[in-house]
Amino acid sequence: MLDQTFAxxxxxxxxxxxxxxxxxxxxxxxxxxxxxxxxFLAMGNGFRATLQGxxxxxxxxxxxxxxQSELNSVLMAEQVNLIATAPxxxxxxxxxxxxxxLYLIVDAVKRSTQTQANLPFRGxxxxxxxxxxxxxxSEGRMFEPGKNEIVVGRAVLSEYEGFExxxxxxxxxxxxxxVGIFDAPGSVFASEIWTDGLTLQSQFNRNNSYQIIRAKLxxxxxxxPIEEFIENDKRLNLEVGTEKDYFSSQTKxxxxxxxxxxxxxxIIMAFGAIAGSLNTMYxxxxxxxxxxxxLRAIGFSSMPVFIGTLVESLVLSLIGGVVGSIAAYLFFxxxxxxxxGASFTQIVFDFQINSATMVNGIVVALIIxxxxxxxxxxxxxxxxxxxxxxxxx
Amino acid sequence: xxxxxxFELKNVDKKFVRGKETITIFEDLNMTLxxxxxxxxxxxxxxxKTTLLNMLGGVDRPSAGKVTFAGEAISSLSExxxxxxxxxxxxxxxxxxxxxxxxxxxxNVELPLLLKKMSKAERHKHVAAALKLVHLDERASHxxxxxxxxxxxxxxxxxxxxxxxxxxxxxxxxGDLDRATATKxxxxxxxxxxEFNKTIIMVTHDPEAxxxxxxxxxxxxxxxxxxxx
Ligand SMILES: Nc1ncnc2c1ncn2[C@@H]1O[C@H](COP(=O)(O)OP(=O)(O)OP(=O)(O)O)[C@@H](O)[C@H]1O
Ligand SMILES: [Mg+2]
Numbered sequence: 033m034l035d036q037t038f039a040x041x042x043x044x045x046x047x048x049x050x051x052x053x054x055x056x057x058x059x060x061x062x063x064x065x066x067x068x069x070x071x072f073l074a075m076g077n078g079f080r081a082t083l084q085g086x087x088x089x090x091x092x093x094x095x096x097x098x099x100q101s102e103l104n105s106v107l108m109a110e111q112v113n114l115i116a117t118a119p120x121x122x123x124x125x126x127x128x129x130x131x132x133x134l135y136l137i138v139d140a141v142k143r144s145t146q147t148q149a150n151l152p153f154r155g156x157x158x159x160x161x162x163x164x165x166x167x168x169x170s171e172g173r174m175f176e177p178g179k180n181e182i183v184v185g186r187a188v189l190s191e192y193e194g195f196e197x198x199x200x201x202x203x204x205x206x207x208x209x210x211v212g213i214f215d216a217p218g219s220v221f222a223s224e225i226w227t228d229g230l231t232l233q234s235q236f237n238r239n240n241s242y243q244i245i246r247a248k249l250x251x252x253x254x255x256x257p258i259e260e261f262i263e264n265d266k267r268l269n270l271e272v273g274t275e276k277d278y279f280s281s282q283t284k285x286x287x288x289x290x291x292x293x294x295x296x297x298x299i300i301m302a303f304g305a306i307a308g309s310l311n312t313m314y315x316x317x318x319x320x321x322x323x324x325x326x327l328r329a330i331g332f333s334s335m336p337v338f339i340g341t342l343v344e345s346l347v348l349s350l351i352g353g354v355v356g357s358i359a360a361y362l363f364f365x366x367x368x369x370x371x372x373g374a375s376f377t378q379i380v381f382d383f384q385i386n387s388a389t390m391v392n393g394i395v396v397a398l399i400i401x402x403x404x405x406x407x408x409x410x411x412x413x414x415x416x417x418x419x420x421x422x423x424x425x
Numbered sequence: 426x427x428x429x430x431x432f433e434l435k436n437v438d439k440k441f442v443r444g445k446e447t448i449t450i451f452e453d454l455n456m457t458l459x460x461x462x463x464x465x466x467x468x469x470x471x472x473x474k475t476t477l478l479n480m481l482g483g484v485d486r487p488s489a490g491k492v493t494f495a496g497e498a499i500s501s502l503s504e505x506x507x508x509x510x511x512x513x514x515x516x517x518x519x520x521x522x523x524x525x526x527x528x529x530x531x532x533n534v535e536l537p538l539l540l541k542k543m544s545k546a547e548r549h550k551h552v553a554a555a556l557k558l559v560h561l562d563e564r565a566s567h568x569x570x571x572x573x574x575x576x577x578x579x580x581x582x583x584x585x586x587x588x589x590x591x592x593x594x595x596x597x598x599x600g601d602l603d604r605a606t607a608t609k610x611x612x613x614x615x616x617x618x619x620e621f622n623k624t625i626i627m628v629t630h631d632p633e634a635x636x637x638x639x640x641x642x643x644x645x646x647x648x649x650x651x652x653x654x
Contacts, residue, residue, distance in 0.1 A: 047527050323526075330584075418485050
């Protein structure tokens with residue numbers, strides 16, 4: 033049985049070049065489906081990784097109750113002072129490790145489209161900068177408090193015009209000087225510009241108000257003490273969560289959207305690819321009617337004929353899947369994209385294609401090949417044996 | 426002629442239903458064929474020669490009646506038993522050779538052996554012997570399209586005899602060949618019948634080809650008219 037199956041598989045696969053163009057179209061069709069699917073998966077993965085990379089478990093975010101995102105939140109200096117006294121927050125020589133931050137949106141020109149887009153402008157203290165891991169100045173220096181100086185995230189530099197080191201740029205009513213470029217690999221902060229919080233307050237007339245508080249937790253992940261503290265004080269209409277939770281809730285919208293568009297689109301295209309593969313395989317069976325009938329006359333059973341046709345289809349789809357995955361990898365992996373994140377700001381992230389996504393793509397290709405091959409294979413295995421005598425080759 | 430009966434057809438009917446129409450090819454056909462015979466079946470086109478050959482070869486079944494081969498009722502075997510029976514007892518030779526275009530001559534000849542429990546080395550030995558018998562031992566690695574029609578038919582003969590079956594069924598084996606080539610093929614069949622005692626049933630239109638057989642049967646209106654040479 034193995035020998036006969038193997039022989040039929042060899043015959044089927046070797047006959048693929050007979051249907052060269054048709055087989056090529058099938059391979060390309062499947063390859064395109066896989067490439068598109070992988071592009072969406074890569075986008076979703078990259079987006080997710082960026083937002084999750086931004087959040088840490090030992091950092092709490094405090095904002096106005098129901099605000100959901102930084103931009104919608106507002107809190108006053110008195111509330112900041114109260115939170116500073118809350119239990120559960122880590123402290124160092126200079127007191128509790130917290131950072132009250134302003135977060136506003138300014139217009140900047142995108143390099144790619146030459147149009148205005150929303151760029152997040154964060155005001156924070158030097159302490160606020162130091163609280164974050166993974167932030168480093170790679171060119172120039174950190175901003176100085178009290179001066180109209182900004183440091184610019186690496187991704188901003190590549191996506192927007194006019195943020196090169198030493199440039200002066202007008203944002204709001206004032207002019208700002210770019211004094212440093214910072215790296216924040218895999219984090220949303222790379223898509224932001226930063227300055228001193230008090231300076232930003234005065235330049236944008238936000239006296240005494242902030243958007244959020246970041247607080248280093250005494251025990252990683254444990255926001256309970258702060259939560260209870262807020263509940264017990266009527267003046268504090270606030271909510272608290274870890275930074276990690278905050279960012280993963282922010283991913284949901286856009287991340288889901290990427291998958292909600294990508295998956296149905298891929299499915300629709302997959303049906304097209306299945307149709308193409310069915311067509312090719314029915315053709316293959318029709319071309320080999322005499323061959324199959326002759327094998328059956330010789331005494332081959334129908335199973336090897338079935339398997340041979342199915343394997344031919346799987347081979348075509350495997351080639352398509354591999355080609356599609358490689359194409360997706362070459363075109364999309366590491367490609368940088370910007371999308372609207374939460375707060376309607378632009379988040380810059382990289383497409384990520386790893387071996388697991390590529391395996392997914394190949395599995396999808398094989399499913400297409402299986403569905404596209406199984407019906408023609410059934411037809412091949414049921415061809416009448418007498419056809420061996422009637423058809424001329 | 427030996428009295429050893431190989432085939433026996435009893436009250437065989439064969440009808441084809443096409444839409445509302447029923448075509449009766451055979452009605453109450455009775456005949457016996459002896460082991461070691463070489464029979465040429467002749468008759469006008471559409472008289473049912475191929476249909477008969479198909480029933481004898483176990484690739485088609487009578488609508489009614491019984492076909493027995495060496496005492497075994499092949500007409501009532503299951504599909505898979507019938508496939509096994511064909512592999513064990515029948516070698517087919519077709520008008521258009523029906524070689525697998527993707528396989529070399531040697532691999533084509535090897536195909537029926539894949540159904541046997543046989544080592545690769547044994548298979549190669551049998552393939553070489555069969556190809557030698559048809560004088561094509563030097564063409565084993567050639568693809569069918571690199572061979573002439575006559576050579577292809579010889580490969581097909583090698584394929585038909587490689588498992589050493591009792592029976593060779595040929596449908597117009599020389600129908601696509603010129604006279605000289607046809608003669609070589611027919612001499613080869615004659616040799617297989619005389620030296621290897623293969624029972625051969627050959628359908629042909631060609632009276633010259635039929636002369637190579639021991640017996641000619643003329644099929645007319647679903648019945649045989651026996652003609653001894
Ligand atoms: N599968 C089938 N369905 C319907 N009719 C069939 C089928 N096979 C054969 N026939 C009919 O049966 C009759 C006998 O066919 P068959 O092929 O046996 O003739 P033949 O004697 O071999 O003719 P030829 O010399 O042309 O090969 C023909 O009329 C043919 O149309
Ligand atoms: Mg015929």
